[in-house]
Each structure stands twice: as structure tokens, then as C-alpha cells.
Amino acid sequence: MTAGSSKDAVKAALTTQALETPSWAYGNSGTRFKVFAQPGVPRTPQEKLDDAARVHAHTGVAPTVALHIPWDRVDDYGALADHAAKRGLRLGTINANVFQDDDYRLGSVTNPDPAVRRKAVAHLLECVDIMDATGSKDLKLWFSDGTNYPGQDDLRDRQDRLSEALRTVYDRLGDDQRMLLEYKLFEPAFYATDVPDWGTAYAHCLKLGPKAQVVVDTGHHAPGTNIEFIVATLLREGRLGGFDFNSRFYADDDLMVGAADPFQLFRIMYEVVRGGGLATGASGAPGVAFMLDQCHNIETKIPAIIRSVMNVQEATAKALLVDAEALSDAQRRGDVLAANGALMDAYNTDVRPLLAEVREESGLAPDPLRAYERSGWQEQIVEDRVGGVQAGWGA
Amino acid sequence: MTAGSSKDAVKAALTTQALETPSWAYGNSGTRFKVFAQPGVPRTPQEKLDDAARVHAHTGVAPTVALHIPWDRVDDYGALADHAAKRGLRLGTINANVFQDDDYRLGSVTNPDPAVRRKAVAHLLECVDIMDATGSKDLKLWFSDGTNYPGQDDLRDRQDRLSEALRTVYDRLGDDQRMLLEYKLFEPAFYATDVPDWGTAYAHCLKLGPKAQVVVDTGHHAPGTNIEFIVATLLREGRLGGFDFNSRFYADDDLMVGAADPFQLFRIMYEVVRGGGLATGASGAPGVAFMLDQCHNIETKIPAIIRSVMNVQEATAKALLVDAEALSDAQRRGDVLAANGALMDAYNTDVRPLLAEVREESGLAPDPLRAYERSGWQEQIVEDRVGGVQAGWGA
Amino acid sequence: MTAGSSKDAVKAALTTQALETPSWAYGNSGTRFKVFAQPGVPRTPQEKLDDAARVHAHTGVAPTVALHIPWDRVDDYGALADHAAKRGLRLGTINANVFQDDDYRLGSVTNPDPAVRRKAVAHLLECVDIMDATGSKDLKLWFSDGTNYPGQDDLRDRQDRLSEALRTVYDRLGDDQRMLLEYKLFEPAFYATDVPDWGTAYAHCLKLGPKAQVVVDTGHHAPGTNIEFIVATLLREGRLGGFDFNSRFYADDDLMVGAADPFQLFRIMYEVVRGGGLATGASGAPGVAFMLDQCHNIETKIPAIIRSVMNVQEATAKALLVDAEALSDAQRRGDVLAANGALMDAYNTDVRPLLAEVREESGLAPDPLRAYERSGWQEQIVEDRVGGVQAGWGA
């Protein structure tokens, strides 16, 4: 978006925005203290897609769904892709899971035991096979690997093992496939995490090659970290693969994106727009992937996801509305207050009417939450989805 | 401990030290990502006591065991107390649990629904009944209550509800029973916790009366909090009920106490000694309760608890070795380096030989970890405890 | 403000809002690395008042000015009050300063040296004398006292000394005078601060009596602290004396209030409104004092203060606009998303038009910043205030 974007240009950009919702957010989640089950939660990957289709139907900007293997393992991924297609969806990023097997107590790809490492790498390679089957373009790798106690393992050896595993997987990727490497400060590792920050992820990606990109999960940083700086830097380096959006007041709280600090989300989206990241994500080209990764522990899941999508839209709309010319002019003059004011003018704008317009012009109801409520879907799934095992982490 | 403590006085103080280990630390625990089961873990409250008895046998300073209701619910608490007594143990603090029922999704004693509040209070009152049966003196209350989203509930109404519940329980306490109120910054609540800091716990205790005391869990603070200052302040106010010891690098990591920041543990124990808290705890009088509250997610549980007990002993020994006269003299002179040096001299001392002496004079092996290893207990329980359901959070 | 406030009621509340600007914010400030001097900065307390009068003239809600002794020491405080009155201002809170004398290297009222303590207390008593002369109602006490190294001084002795000093000053207060005790986590003390948190300030105030109240500086907390919870709690306890408003991304950054986290400021103002704190502050009665305490290190000072006042107004307006009935109803039903949504609806509203109306109805220009810019005052002071010594910390 350039200076002086017309309202039409803003609306056009908002129309083409595409977010990816995660299959696991439709299932149960919780903390180590308790997982509160909710009525109507999906029992199968198909039912997760059914719910995701409602989010897309009401918002118009959530056409893809991320899968988590093995939680979404099915016999026939082609059939699953068909199930999605019939509901107007596509299967998106494949998320590997190497943290829920007893073998991974001391790590997966960085485990001191080579047999465990081989098992973990085999799972990652299987995920690429699944990508081939689903047509997914991105493999997202988050490793819970790390140590809880100083001395528990050798920090450097673990980097060597990580490097070797990533290389093996990278070499298996197809031409149009990417590896998205996620970092996280802590949890479940409580002393040292093997990919704790963007610098570590970036260094590994650099060595791997252009198909390796960094993922920014907005809840994975130390207190006080300026996340939008990281976003701007990774875009400048051509290494921002995407986001895992959520929000937090403390640690990796996984609250609805924009719920804890909407101004931060705006600043992030401003840097995305500034760095050209929105355009790439909106096109079909491999650009910045805008994914949600949240836990709706106590709130109803589908409307929480709709709300999250709307929060990202609102932050994006505000970012697009920044008067780039006024901003740039004040920055060049060194007028601190005017430059800050130019940014705040956009932030302080109530963009909800604009987004209502965008939706109505696309044939959608102006208020997705109200539309979902009126659709009766929630009552239906509560009634229908009785029996079976509710989806959740580990299922 | 006063200035110029003789070695004998230090050893005497160390001999009378008493720590309480938590029944749940012998069972499985984990993070929201995974609970790694360990072989040999107890299946019953009785087996937890059997393990706790080994910790006491090798260290000599862990004579009591905290129970968690309902995890340790039994039909006959008198029989459970007998089981403990036969192994040289006593049943200690009763820990209430109002966070694992589906009804508590939006809180227990602060829930907006009065029916849920009544249920929670009933559980707390049941815990006092259990205290009567076990002879436990302390009721420990930790509430997971809080909110995840701004606006979710009224912060002030929740304080009113909390206040009412605490009053009901307080009034039920016997003359020699106490209520220990624990605070925690966050988790599982991610926006506002109803008892988030020592100030809130203290304000409630003040209103309740002298039998209400504050518990300091060393992992429950915001980054940068000076915990020993809180300890000194609560002792000065006569409101330090006890500790839940553990350690952390990030959040409430629940690592072995002393593992993450042994210097901090020393400073805490120094303030305990300075404020007269060790004497009270060591006597039978209601004083400062020294409890462990940890999660041995990946390390073997019994030796981890032995190690934790030793870490507290070592920190205590160093605190007792501070040359109070030299310290006080330097402080009065305003000699910053000398005063800091007096404290560091004690910290830099290797107290392991002294503690080995203390143990040998008590008829114990000098190295409890080695003694446990040689005892064959670990191999025995791995062999014996097959089948059944391993204890853990929720079981 | 109660449920369903009419627009008129909101406007009335906004009209009666009163903020206090600090004399020192008009002078130079900086970091330990550099104080950047700005042209036109006041050289005298009188010139600071002249600038403050411009802020009040354009906003209509900043009628009082806080003084800092000795920075604003004058021979004739009556004359200074007259100077203020002629410009439509009143002299507000008196801020004591016991941190800039070489004697205070190891503390002021908590210094191990009794002679230094006597000197510090004498200064505090002098400040009460000045209050008598200026008609100020509030004495604000912030102590930089603390220690940099463990062992440097005895934490508990320092509390005893603090307690004694506060008692002496408290007993000197007139019937309509208050003591506002401020807490701060760290800086300039880097190990232990003697009043580090609200709990410590509260405990001292409780013992002193009803004229002792706690001040919340929004930049004085550990990362992750829920400030609005503290505000709600202190209001519930009847001990919230006032605010020192500013904002921060990291530590005590002293940026313009609302600049770093406008959503947090809104949540704070919501709790103020919810707890009845706005009404008291707006009346003449001793209520919650809304003060700014900021450092405009790099931005032009007067417009920065105007902007800060506007930010508080906007947050207040949004807080007043919360549909209390809808919120309360959703909270009672346990509808997490609806309750959060009710709060967010108010936050997402663009209240700038409403505030423009409020100003115009009071005979002010709708945009205070533009009005200030057009007034020519800035050019005037840059031209006039040449020579002399610019005001700043320490002058």
C-alpha cells in the first residue's frame, strides 16, 4: 500500500486478504491444570473442516485450514481435500508434531539418542508426503525440543543435530514447497529451547536455502520484545514466511489475536504493509502466510475464531489507512509528535463500518458474529455431535 | 541465628530443619503439551507416602507430606495417617483443589454463578473436615480463579465473592488450624488472576484474622520481582505462613528448587533466618511452613525431590553461616562492598562437607542421593508398580 | 457512571474531568546517557506555570500544576500561587525530592545514618510547610531509596526507618491534607527498592491512617503486572490516592500516557469509572488525583503534554461509553465473548468527534494541538527564553 491509498484501494486490499485457521483451534484445548470440554466440538478432521467452512462463509477471508499431524491423520488425504473443496476451503499448512510421543521426553530432532532423532525425522518426511497428497505448500516446524536443567544436554551438540535434521527435510521439499521454521522462547522447555528466537531460526534458514523461512508466533517472545521490529527485519531480509497469530498478556497464552494488545497487532500489520508483505500473502505466490494459532480454552470456539479473523481485518484496515505521505513527511522533518500522530490517526479510526461495507459488497452479512449466531450452526453441532471422542491436543 | 553463630549452632539449626514434600510430586506431571509417564510412579496415596518415606529416610529433614484433595482422597484418613506414622511420617498441609471440575471453567469461589461458588466452598469446608481427621494444621488455598479476557467478569465483584468465601472457611477453622493463602501472577488465568500478588493475599488475610497467613510460591511472581523483599516484609508483618519452593527461569516452571537461581534461594533463606522464620518453622509451633511444590516432568521423581531437599539445606546452611556481626558492621558504616562481601563470603562457601557431617552425626549416609541409589528402591518400584493407574494431576 | 449513560452524561463527566500537569515536564529531561536541551524551555517556576496555562487554555481540563521541591523552590509561594491564579491555574500536589543530594547516596529516610534520615525528614516537613503556603492538599512522596547489592543494607531495618519517617510526616499533616505514597519496582535502586510495590505502600498507609493513600505510577511495575487490577483493588480498599500517568514499553520509560498501550490506559480508566474514582476526582473532594508524570526527552514539551491530556480524555470517554448493562448481563451469563465484546465495542469507538463537541460546547477549539500550533506560543518562547538556565531535573 502506498501513500494516499484511496478508500477503494484499501477495500480491494481487504477483500483479497487471506487468513488460515488451524484445525486444532476447533477442538478442545486447555492448560496443564484442566482441559474444559465444550459441547459440539468436532470429533474428526472432517468436522473441523465443517466448522472452518462456517468461519469462511461468514468472513470471506479464511479459505484455508492448517492441519496438524497426527491429530488430523486420515487414510485418504485426497478425500479430505475434496471434503474441504466442497465447502469452499483448501487444505493449508501441514504442521508436524514431534512432541507428544513418550520417546520425545528429552527432545525429538535434537534428542541425544540417534534412534529417537531418526524417528522424528521420519515423521517430518511423512509430513512432506502428506503435503504432496494434499497439495499443501508449507511445512510448519515447531520443535518443543530443549532442556529443563543446566547441564542436561550440550547446547551446541543439539544445534548440530537440529541442523542435520533440517537439512534432511529441506532436501526432500518439492520445488514449490517451503519449510516454515518457528521459534519460541520457552514452554515446554524451561531452561533452554533449541530454537528460542528469530535469530536462531534465521541463521538456520540462511544455511538451508531460500525455501526455508521464519514464522513469527506473536506469543513466543520474551517480555518487552518489539515484535514489529522483527517483522520489519525479516521482511527486509526476505525471510518472513508467515505468522502464527494469537495474543498474550504473560507467556504463550494463546488468546484471541488482538485481544491483549490491539495496538501491537496494528503496529505489526503496519510493518507488514510497509514491507510489502500483504501483497504477497494476498496473491497466490508464496508470500507471508497469515495463520491463526490459538487456544479457546473457555470461550466458544467458532465465534472466537470469527472474532479473531475480524480482529486481524480491523488491524489490517487501520494499517492500510495510514497516510503514508503525511507519515513519511513528518519522519523526514524529524517531527516526532506529527509522525506518531499520523500513525495514531489511523489507529484511532473506527474501521468497523468500512469492513461492514467490504463484506456487504462481497455479498456477506456486515456482522459475521451476528450472522453466525443467527445461522443456528452452534445449536446444530451441540445437538448432533454427541458421542465419539472430541478432538483436542493429542487426539 | 545471631551474629557469630558457632559451627555447632549452625549444625543444630540444620538438624531441626523440617521440610514438607508434596504427595503430587511423586506422581506424573507435565505441561499442556504432554505428560511423560515414568515407570514406578505411585498409584495410590499410600504409595506416595512410601516414596516420601524414602526421602525422609535419606535426608532426615522431610518428616511431613502435604496432601491434595481430591487427588489423595481416601475413605479412612485415620488409616492413612497410620500408614504415614509407621513410616516415620506425619500428614501435613491439606491442599484444596477447586480447579479441575468442569463447573470451574469460569472460576470457583469467584464464579459469577452462586451455585458454583457454593460447591467450591463446600469443598473447602470438606478439606477442613479432612484436617480434623488427619490432624493437619494448615489448609493451603490456591485459586486458579481469574479471567482470560478484559471484560469477561467484574474484577471487583470477584474480590467481594472471594472475600465472602474466605470468611466462611476461616470461621470454620479450629483454634490450632491455619489458612495459608497463596498468590500467583498468572496461569491458568491469562488476563487477571483473583489473587495475583502478595498484596492481595495480605489484604485478605488482614481482614480475616491472625490464623490467615500468606504463602510464597517462589515461581509465582512477575519477572524481576525481589522475592526476598516480600519474605522480609511478610515476616515483619507477622504474615508469612510458608513457602511453596520450586524454581523457574521463565514462568511457573516448577523446576527443582535452587536449580535455576541458587543465589536467589540463598537470599530468601537469609531473610528467613534474619527475620526469625527458621526458628519458628523448626519448632512445633505454627511458624513458617517450608514446603516443596514442584513438577519433575522429565527427571526421576524421588531423587529429584531428595536433590531439592538438599538444595534447601545448602541454602539454609549458607544463610546460617553469614557473619551477622561483620555484615551489620559494614552496613552501619555504609561500606557497600564490605557488606555485600560479607554476604557473598557465606554464599561462596562450599557447605556440602558441613551437611555431610550433620547427616553422619544423625546416623544418616553423608550423600543422600548416593544412598538412595544404592538402596534399590527405584528398581523395586519399577518392578512392583505395574498395572493400575499412575498418580498424576487429576488422579 | 452507571449503565446506559446517556451521551449527555458522558459529556458532563468529561467536562468536569481534571488533570494535573507536572511543572518538571515543561523543563528538560533525559536519560543517563544524555539530556537534549530544547529551545524555549522555561527557566523559572513562573515560566513553567505560563506553559501549563497554555495546556489548560487549549484543553480546559488541566487546571492544576504539581510542584517539585526544590526544583520549584521560590521565596514567596503566595506570589507563585497568585501567578498561577492570574493564568487560571491552581498550584497542586507538592512533590518532595530526597534523591538529589550527595548525602542520599545510600538512601534518604531509610539511610543507615540517622543524620541523613533527619535531614530527609526535615525536607519532607518543609514540603508540608510549603503546602500550607500554597494551599496544596496533597504531598506526594516517592523515595528512590533502596540498595544496589544484596547485603548492602538490612531490608527490614530500612522498613522500620521508613515507617518512622512516614509517621513523623503524617502527624504533621493538616486536616485537609493527604500523603500520597508512590511505589516503584526499581531505578535508581537496582537490587531492592524500599517501596517496590503497591502492597508495601498499602501496608504503610494502613498503619498511618486515612490520610495516607497510594499513588499508582503506570510505569512503575514489573513486566506483566495487571495495573487495572491494582486500581480496582485500591479503590475497593479506599486507598487509591491518585495516578502518575505515563507509558512504557520496557521500564519506567516515562513516555506520553497512552502512547505505548492505549488499550491498557482504557482498561485502567474503565476500572476508575467502575470503582467510582472518576466522580471523586472530578469533584473538589479529596479523591483520585489524576496527574501526569512524564519525560519528553525528544519531543516538543507543550504539545506533548497537550497530547497526553487528550489521550487520557479519550481513554476516559471510551470508559464512560461502556454499556454497563450489556456488560454486566453478559458477565452474569458467563458469556465470555459477549462480555469481552461489550468492552471492546467502547474501546473501538472513535471518540475524537465526541471530545471535539465537548470542547466546542465549552468554548474551546475542537483540536487543542492545532489550536496550540496556531497560537504562536511556541515560536514566542523560543524567541523570548534566551539566556538563563533552562529548567530540568536538579534545577
Next chain:
Amino acid sequence: MTAGSSKDAVKAALTTQALETPSWAYGNSGTRFKVFAQPGVPRTPQEKLDDAARVHAHTGVAPTVALHIPWDRVDDYGALADHAAKRGLRLGTINANVFQDDDYRLGSVTNPDPAVRRKAVAHLLECVDIMDATGSKDLKLWFSDGTNYPGQDDLRDRQDRLSEALRTVYDRLGDDQRMLLEYKLFEPAFYATDVPDWGTAYAHCLKLGPKAQVVVDTGHHAPGTNIEFIVATLLREGRLGGFDFNSRFYADDDLMVGAADPFQLFRIMYEVVRGGGLATGASGAPGVAFMLDQCHNIETKIPAIIRSVMNVQEATAKALLVDAEALSDAQRRGDVLAANGALMDAYNTDVRPLLAEVREESGLAPDPLRAYERSGWQEQIVEDRVGGVQAGWGA
């Protein structure tokens, strides 16, 4: 150091250790609230060197002194080097200063004004000239550059400007000269710092070439950052240029190294030893530079620096004492407690007797602090250094 280091090998490594003390630590420093002047503080660069010579005389491991330009600007750097040499010292790292001129209010090398950027780069180039004159090998670059408010300047443009400036300076370096790039989370910039983390510094260094290396200041991280992980990673990447040692409880407190968290310092030195960083630093080859960067705001400066040197020595000694074979064996077996125990065994060792031996074998007194005290130097400088302007930041 390899597994099973003999005591002799440990002592040899300790003997060859070399630390650099910073000229500015001998002068006055403080916080934004107050700089407390101390008697006897140097007035000239020469007097700083005189003091530094005392530190080296008593410790034997502090042979070089870092200079800060312009604080240590002299007419004849050759003469200054001679002054140093006569006292057994060498001039070390040259520290550029582009943060104390009024022109740098909005940045130095990243300032939006190209004229300011040129001025800043000219200063950096002058520093290389000084290196040529002093024989210094390392240019240390810390930039205070950043912004205080969102929108104030363009984050990405500032990276471009930074990149250009660094390139110009890098190209000017001689064959045996290095650029050490330091990062810092915040202060004095309070929104975005232009080099906020190791990742940013690393990315710039990578592009510049092998003579560009990253400096780790132990006080420049977000809360919770695992610094030893960064150390291990940078060593693995061949990009660890050196340390600025100090310690902190909160932000960039600049306390004596090892004072706040001695266990962290040990873990850092362990990774240095593990990664081969000690050997390079100890030899004359360009390796890891071990520098102090501290502020002795309230404690006497020379003994504080001696204490700091001793703290680094003690941490190094403990790191060297780790039984690498036992550690590695336990790590390979996945024995968490044994591996942690192997590290802790070394940490819990009292190494003061060993260091006393090392000193005595080098002809030094066993206790450097006591030796300094007895030397009479402190009384001498207090008596002699009267009049003139004491050195400090800005002088």
C-alpha cells in the same frame, strides 16, 4: 578445556586469562536521577590508566584498558600508550560515542538527516584513526539509536542507513582490526532500538565480513533471555567478538559482574570454555574479548573493579573444573539429574583457595582486595586528586 582437566591445566588456563577494564568505570557514573561524585576519582585519561594499573597489579589478569572517545580524547595517543606501557598496561578496545551530541537527538548513523549521519560516520572513522595510533585491534560500536514512539521514524529505512554506515567503517578497517557490534534491547530508546538483539547484530556482521563480530553485553537482554545459549550459538557461528560484562536484576543496571546472578555467569563461562572461546581470548590471536562495562554508582570504584575481575575469575575457574567426561556421559545416557549434578558439582565448589594459589604462584598477594586496601592507593588518590573536573560520562 577437555574432560578431566588436571588442576595444573586449570591453573594454567586461569593464569593466561586476560580481562579488559573500561576507562570510564574509574570515573563517576549514575542514573538519570543523580550522579554521586566520589572522592579520588580520576580527572584525566592518564589518571584512569593509573587506577587501571592498580587493578592489574593486584589481579594479574587485567592488562588492557578500553578507551571511550571522546571521553578519553588526548592530543597524543602514542604518549598515552606509553603512559600505559610504563604501568604494565596496553590500550585496548576503542569505544565510539555517537550519543552525547545534541545532533544525535533522533539518532546518529540512523538519523533521518543525512548531515547528522555523515557527522556520526566521521566520528567512527576518526576512531579507526585512533586505533591506528594506539595499536588497538578492536572498534566497539554501540548505538543508542532508536525511536521512542511508534511512527517516529521508519524502522526499515533506519536499517538501511545503519547498513550503509557500517559498511563504510568496515571498509576502513585494517587487516588486523575488527569491528565489534553491540546490541541492546532498550535504553535510551524506549520504543524501537536499531540494534536490539543478537540476531540483528549477527545479520549485519554476516553481510559485512569476517572482521565484524558480535559483542554480548550481559545486561542488554529482555527478561528471561538465556544468554549462554546466545554465547554458544555465536561461538558455533564463529561470530562471538567479546563480552561487555556486568550484571543486572532488572534492566541495564550495570552492577558488578556476578553480583546479581553468579550462577548465570558460571553458565556463560561454561559455554565459553565448551565452545573454545577461552583459548582464543587467552592467546594473542583475535578471539573473544573479555571486557567489563559497569557503573559503580555508589560503591568505591577501584575495589569494585577488582571484585568484578575476581568474580569473572571464579566463574571461569568453576567452568574449567566441570568434569567434562562425567557430564558428557550423563548427557548421552539421558540422565537429567546426573548431568545437571555434574555441572552443579563444579559450581558448588569453593574456588577461592585455588585462585589464591594461582595468584601466589604468580607472585601476587592471594587476596587482591585486601592487598589493594593495604596499598594505601585509595587514601593517596583521595588526597591528591583535588580540584579539576572529575571524569564521568560526558567528560
